[in-house]
Amino acid sequence: MTVLSISGLKVDIHSNTVLHDIDLTLEPGRILGVVGESGSGKSMTALSVMQLLPHGSRWSGSIKLAGTELGTLDEPALCKVRGRDVGMIFQEPMTALNPVRTIGDQVAETVRIHTGASRREAFSIAREMLDRVGLPEDRFPLDRFPHDLSGGQRQRVVIAQAIALRPKLLIADEPTTALDVTTQAQILDLLRELVREEDMGLMLITHDLAVVAGLADSIAIMKDGAVVEAGPTREIFRAMRHPYTRALFSASAHVPDRGRKPESGKAPVLAVENVVRDYQQPRRNLFVKPPPFRAVDDVSFEISHGENVGLVGESGCGKSTLARSILALDGLQGGDIRLNGHVFSSAGEGPHPELRARMQVVFQDPYGSFNPRHRVRRLVTEPFHLVRDPPRGAELESRIDRALTEVGLASSDADKYIHEFSGGQRQRIAIARALIIEPALIVLDEAVSALDVSIRAQILDLLAGLSDRLDLSYLFISHDLSVVRAITDRVLVMKDGKIVEQGETETVFRNPQHPYTKKLVAATPSLEAALAAPAH
Amino acid sequence: MTAYLLRRLLSLSLSLVAASLVIFLVMEVVPGDPASFMMGINADPQAVAALRTQLGLDQPLPLRYLGWISGLLQGDFGISYTYRVPVSELIAERVVISLPLTLYALALSTLIAFPAGILAASRRNSASDLSVMGATQLGVAIPNFWFAMILVLVFAVNLRWFSAGGFPGWEAGFWPAMKALTLPAIALALPQASILARVMRSSLIDTLNEDFMRTARAKGLSRGQALRRHALRNALIPVLTIIGLQFSFLLAGGIIIENVFYLPGLGRLAFQAITQRDLIVVRSVVILLVFAVIVVTFLVDLAYAAADPRLRRRRT
Incomplete structure (x- = not known):
């Protein structure tokens, strides 16, 4: 029997249509990938199936879950369906679990509210489920709290509570977006295995084409609240009938055109020498001072003029700490950092303000990195605080103008407030803010990770163009290997505070030497590889 | 831990x-x-x-x-300069009134604030939320001595349910003593309950917007079940902080209410001692209050640890 069949689904939120005429079907033991950019309505579709739409929403059409029409059920009946017939996994494993209750308790709860099982029975099912998702008893007893677990482990707990009653349908909304590539690969394997063995239907919502390409049996591509194309995965990707499918595909695999090769031989822009960064650990025992945690361990590398260097590694490897040290936001415990040959910061010594103007940064979150009460004019001129004699009057105007036009915005945007811009535009403003002071180096810390693929492709083009025209160097920090591969000349691979491998980007990715790099490259979902593989 | x-x-x-x-x-x-x-x-x-x-x-x-x-x-606070009796005796006489009054007021305030805050948060922007918000606004705004006098007028003078003031002593029995403390406790509790209800409401609203609440609903819990099982305990931390602060405030801060109801409490003792320059009494009352605040802070810390396992960390 069909697990899920949606037809003619329409959802309005406060008389604003967010979904129109959605038709989707899913068979048991199959995986349906729902792909789209933010605002395409993919999460709204999932929430419609869960019947957990936000306040003020109205829906019409038909949603049949294993033959039952959801529209005919009242709220108490829907509560019985949720968790028993349909389970859901969410994007953010760090916050999806209640921090004050044990993992066993939370998995057992699904069982207890639906079956009236005793506490003991429920806990034994919870134990079985945690074992099933790869959290064995010796390391993950039921009485552990979520804060003891990593993101991937928490996502396994969320999966365990979603599948505890073996629902017919599992909805996974961006289940691996917040996870590292190797963890992502493990979670995707687990989901695939569960679907095949338990004969569940899986609706996998993602923005990442490479993830669905390797996993889904069929795909629905959504845009602006409608399904633009749907069908078997391979067929969709082969034919690419719809222009949006083609656009999405090419944006995902986009490699910006980089004209010029960096010149070597000159003095490097940035030289990081034997940098050490220790953190004081919290005291566990009143009388024993814990040893410091070495987050960055004897790291050395250089960046030449106009060179784009990538820094990759999984969360907790120390890449953000290294970035903070390079930006002199934190003091060093050893080594020094030179900018254009001058010591910028070294152990026990703070940064030199004039040098600080030569290095700028763009952060990940285009929403949180601006003061909402300032106009763009003031936001982009902020770095001028670093120089002793900032430009004024007409000179200042022309600098603002130039920075904004460089990043593809209009001069008139200077008088707007930040909320008037989209995520991609905000990231352009962040780049303009970095550019205005004409730095030699820009640190891009996950600068495109929060953007949709089509916007990401545009920002990558912009960055590549700027680097060519202005002779800029980038330190490009990302967990996303495909992006790093697209934009950098050289790459550093970091693990446990150390650089384990570095070299020409293409060489490292084609022929990784260090076992860790091999693991990373193998775990990264690849669109071409998934499509080239024989049909399963 | x-x-x-x-x-x-x-x-x-x-x-x-x-x-x-x-x-x-x-x-x-x-x-x-x-x-x-x-x-x-x-x-x-x-x-x-x-x-x-x-x-x-x-x-x-x-x-x-x-x-x-x-x-x-050793429990020796010295001899009062004006009364010529041991300060410890003076204080002991007062504590047996102030401490029960404080606990009484705090209990009332919590009993009012929790349901009101929970109701307001779970039905946000509804009529009940608006009335709770309005009532608490009023409760904070009304001066408590004025409210105390109104209570006296209504319940003591007109209805004659309670006496207008004074304290019969615990020797008179538990219930008569509690009865004498009831109006003062209500007068003290009103503004505290209003503040607490507002803190409860906003803390609960924050918690209700957390991701794990959506997870709980996706498991099949109803809105009410999800609120009781997952939101309440998480919302409790800021509320506990406020309760701790209120206790310290009420223990000595009830002087106005003590005056309205002719209660010989700690606040009045401190006030009298200050006017009579009985420094040894002032000093003793103040150190006692500091001690009480510190004990309460410790109890609140214990309650934090009970409410939030992240504070317990792992045993080493």
């Missing part, structure tokens, strides 16, 4: 020592020599000097501090 508690206990003991030092030194610089005050204006200087020796006022500062502390540790 033990490490956390030990750490808290150590830092609280240090605050207690620091507070005792500050109190002692402040009392030293306050103008007015207790001995000459006690002997009156026309006292013989020799007699004053003799009294100073008797009171130990002529000893060096550090010695007097140590003497005071060691006395405190």
